[in-house]
Amino acid sequence: xxxxxxxxxxxxxxxxxxxxxxxxxxxxxxxxxxxxxxxxxxxxxxxxxxxxxxxxxxxxxxxxxxxxxxxxxxxxxxxxxxxxxxxxxxxxxxxxxxxxxxxxxxxxxxxxxxxxxxxxxxxxxxxxxxxxxxxxxxxxxxxxxxxxxxxxxxxxxxxxxxxxxxxxxxxxxxxxxxxxxxxxxxxxxxxxxxxxxxxxxxxx
Amino acid sequence: xxxxxxxxxxxxxxxxxxxxxxxxxxxxxxxxxxxxxxxxxxxxxxxxxxxxxxxxxxxxxxxxxxxxxxxxxxxxxxxxxxxxxxxxxxxxxxxxxxxxxxxxxxxxxxxxxxxxxxxxxxxxxxxxxxxxxxxxxxxxxxxxxxxxxxxxxxxxxxxxxxxxxxxxxxxxxxxxxxxxxxxxxxxxxxxxxxxxxxxxxxxxxxxxxxxxxxxxxxxxxxxxxxxxxxxxxxxxxxxxxxxxxxxxxxxxxxxxxxxxxxxxxxxxxxxxxxxxxxxxxxxxxxxxxxxxxxxxxxxxxxxxxxxxxxxxxxxxxxxxxxxxxxxxxxxxxxxxxxxxxxxxx
Numbered sequence: 399x400x401x402x403x404x405x406x407x408x409x410x411x412x413x414x415x416x417x418x419x420x421x422x423x424x425x426x427x428x429x430x431x432x433x434x435x436x437x438x439x440x441x442x443x444x445x446x447x448x449x450x451x452x453x454x455x456x457x458x459x460x461x462x463x464x465x466x467x468x469x470x471x472x473x474x475x476x477x478x479x480x481x482x483x484x485x486x487x488x489x490x491x492x493x494x495x496x497x498x499x500x501x502x503x504x505x506x507x508x509x510x511x512x513x514x515x516x517x518x519x520x521x522x523x524x525x526x527x528x529x530x531x532x533x534x535x536x537x538x539x540x541x542x543x544x545x546x547x548x549x550x551x552x553x554x555x556x557x558x559x560x561x562x563x564x565x566x567x568x569x570x571x572x573x574x575x576x577x578x579x580x581x582x583x584x585x586x587x588x589x590x591x592x593x594x595x596x597x598x599x600x601x602x
Numbered sequence: 603x604x605x606x607x608x609x610x611x612x613x614x615x616x617x618x619x620x621x622x623x624x625x626x627x628x629x630x631x632x633x634x635x636x637x638x639x640x641x642x643x644x645x646x647x648x649x650x651x652x653x654x655x656x657x658x659x660x661x662x663x664x665x666x667x668x669x670x671x672x673x674x675x676x677x678x679x680x681x682x683x684x685x686x687x688x689x690x691x692x693x694x695x696x697x698x699x700x701x702x703x704x705x706x707x708x709x710x711x712x713x714x715x716x717x718x719x720x721x722x723x724x725x726x727x728x729x730x731x732x733x734x735x736x737x738x739x740x741x742x743x744x745x746x747x748x749x750x751x752x753x754x755x756x757x758x759x760x761x762x763x764x765x766x767x768x769x770x771x772x773x774x775x776x777x778x779x780x781x782x783x784x785x786x787x788x789x790x791x792x793x794x795x796x797x798x799x800x801x802x803x804x805x806x807x808x809x810x811x812x813x814x815x816x817x818x819x820x821x822x823x824x825x826x827x828x829x830x831x832x833x834x835x836x837x838x839x840x841x842x843x844x845x846x847x848x849x850x851x852x853x854x855x856x857x858x859x860x861x862x863x864x865x866x867x868x869x870x871x872x873x874x875x876x877x878x879x880x881x882x883x884x885x886x887x888x889x890x891x892x893x894x895x896x897x898x899x900x901x902x903x904x905x906x907x908x909x910x911x912x913x914x915x916x917x918x919x920x921x922x923x924x925x926x927x928x929x930x931x932x933x934x935x936x937x938x939x940x941x942x943x944x945x946x947x
Contacts (some may be wrong), residue, residue, distance in 0.1 A: 471626065486722035487848070489626070490864040493633060493719075497866060500637035521854030525863040529852045578638045 423474060423551035424536040430466055430559070431527045437462060438520055452507035459519075460499055461572050465562045467492045469555050477551055481542045482535050491526035498522045503579045612778050615731050616724040625730045629719045642866075643878075650716040651879025658786035658882055660713040661776075666706025668773060671743060674699040675766060678759045697750040700743055700762065707740045714776075717785065720865040720880040722846060725783035728775055735772035739765045788883035790844035791825060799825050803891060803898040812836065812897065817860060819851035822899050827888060829897060830860055830871055837871040838899045840886035844876070850885065 421429075437459045444452050471492065475485055482488075498519050505512040540548070562568055615621075636642045641650075652659030674696045681692030714736070718729040742765025750758035779785045799822075806820040812831045819841050820827050826841035828851040839860065841851050848864035855861070859868035859877055867881035874887035888899045 486726075487864055490720070490722070490848075493629070494863065494866050496630075496633055497637060497642045501643050504640065518854055518856050522863075525852050525854060529863075575634065578634075581638070581640070 420549045421552040421556065422540070422545070422548035423477075423555055424540055424548065426552045426555045426559075427466075427470065427474065427536070428532065430462075430469075431532070434459070434462055434466065434523060434527070438516075438523065441516060442520075446508050446512075449507045452512065456502055456507070457572075457576060460503065460576055461569070463495055463499055464572060465559060465568075467495070468562060469558050473554050473558060474551065478535075478539050478543070481539055488526070488530060488535065491522075491530060494522050495519075495526060500579045503576055504581065608774060612728065612775065612782070615728050615775070618727055621727040621730050622723075625726055628730075632715060632719055645878075647716075648876075648878045650713050651882055652713070653876050653879045653882050656882065658713075658717060660710060660717050661780065661786065663706060663710040663713055664773065664776065667703040667710060667740075667743070668769065670699045670703030670706060671762065671766060671769060674703065674746075674762055678762060693750070693755050696755075696762075697747065697758070700747045700750060700758070704740065704744055704747055707736070707743070711736065711740065717880060720845070721779075721783075721785055725779055725785050728783070729779055729785070732772055732775040732779065735768055735775065739769040739772060741765075742768065786882070788844045789842065789847045790840045790883065790886055791842045798901040799823055800900050803889075803893075803900045805893070805896040805898045807897045809836075809892050809895050809897050815855055817851045817853060817855070819849070820897075820899075822888075825901075827899060828860065829890070829899075830855065832858070832871055836890045836892070836897055838888035838890045839869060839871070839874050840888075843867060843881055844883040844885055845879075845881035 437455055441452065441455045441459065444455065471489070475488065479485060498515070502512070502515045502519050505515045543551075633642070636647075639646075641647050648654060650659065652662070655662070677692050677696040677699060681689045681696065684692065711733070714729075714733060718726070718733060721729055742761050746758045746761035746765065749755075749761060780787065804822055806822050806827065807818070807829060812818055812829055814831045814834070817828050817830045820829055827838050828841040830837045830839075832855060839850060841849060843850055843862040843864065845862065845865055845867050848862045848867075850860055850862055850869070853861045853863040855871075856868060858872070859870055861868045862881070865880050867879060868877040869875065869881070869885045870877060874885040876882055876884060887902050889902050890897055890899050892898070
């Protein structure tokens with residue numbers, strides 16, 4: 399009985415945390431860019447030996463980028479069509495991020511190619527998030543859109559992001575996509591490397 | 603009158619915003635297929651866009667179904683009213699023609715879809731309708747071929763008659779994509795190409811202001827140029843992407859190329875040639891040199907025997923780089939540039 403109430407209050411608290419600070423749409427997206435940059439940063443500090451860590455972070459990046467594209471394309475872009483004229487470029491840049499993520503997944507996390515793809519991923523992300531959105535699109539939207547509407551839009555973006563993050567369906571879909579993108583060749587290479595490393599350890 | 607009706611139809615299609623959603627869904631699906639197959643980074647991509655071909659491959663492939671199906675129509679008309687044995691010959695030939703057209707149409711569909719995914723708003727909507735109509739026409743002719751193979755030539759002829767106008771209308775819309783929206787047309791700053799501006803070396807940027815690996819846009823007279831320092835060498839290409847005019851200076855470097863941030867066309871830093879598409883034309887290429895601490899550029903003079911975009915010598919090492927690594931300097935490199943300068947005077 400006691401336990402039950404505790405759980406309830408906890409849940410209430412968590413709900414409040416999500417909904418109380420009213421954020422503008424651009425604020426929400428800035429912050430999510432920060433999330434993406436954080437993952438990139440952590441990835442860049444990994445070494446070639448941390449294959450598992452690299453793979454886990456790449457998986458996290460894949461999910462967050464997909465969700466970012468989803469909320470922007472479904473909610474934000476349709477609302478700003480009259481304000482920002484070059485939306486097609488933004489759509490195209492999303493496609494470039496998707497393609498580069500695929501290249502990153504395909505690269506062997508224990509090799510130099512992975513680091514090169516990671517550097518390109520960083521540039522692709524900044525070309526979209528910083529050069530296009532943060533420098534041009536967001537200031538324009540903030541100038542022209544009512545504060546109230548921006549906040550309302552921000553709430554929708556946050557709600558959608560929270561829903562996507564907790565969706566088991568989506569997570570399963572991303573896992574399947576990552577598996578397909580990595581390809582059967584990768585699975586084989588992974589097995590070989592693991593076997594190789596085990597024999598090295600055995601030698602010690 | 604008919605002209606106006608067709609043009610009105612195109613305008614109407616271009617204004618259908620609701621087409622964007624299914625268009626993007628289709629693109630996402632096709633993107634996943636391409637990435638799973640590894641096409642989006644590999645040589646197959648350039649093959650489908652027609653980089654090897656010198657201009658887009660799709661418009662060339664569409665001639666196969668249009669020609670074959672027109673032939674089938676003619677053979678059907680010629681066979682009508684002939685004797686039984688003679689007619690059988692026409693029927694066989696017509697079936698082959700329809701079949702060849704179906705094969706060609708499948709090729710046109712793949713290349714067309716590959717080109718279409720990298721288009722914007724109006725052209726994108728028009729292209730989606732163009733593709734949908736073509737799918738209908740392909741279905742009709744596929745049905746026609748199937749019926750003809752089973753000896754039901756009457757039905758086969760009917761399917762051809764129904765499919766042909768769909769194909770013709772769709773072909774018209776496809777023409778609109780090129781002639782109205784310039785899809786597949788070189789959209790780099792054409793002036794830079796034709797007038798070869800700037801003809802003389804002009805200073806554009808202090809050599810210290812260009813960081814290794816970070817592309818930077820500069821202005822040389824009326825011409826927008828992207829400068830790139832890669833492995834110590836300074837390269838200069840036209841900043842406007844030949845595909846749809848994306849800003850190359852906002853792109854990134856990958857394996858000796860600069861990549862357009864919009865659609866991922868990769869241009870060779872040395873020659874400006876496209877490596878993968880969707881751009882099939884080369885980016886205009888400029889010579890660079892460093893004088894008094896400033897980077898100077900001029901348009902590469904035309905070489906009549908070489909393909910457009912190829913440079914005589916255009917990468918020029920910076921002074922610092924020459925001091926740091928004298929061993930990496932080719933002897934021929936040093937001699938050729940002064941000779942060119944003399945030639946220019």
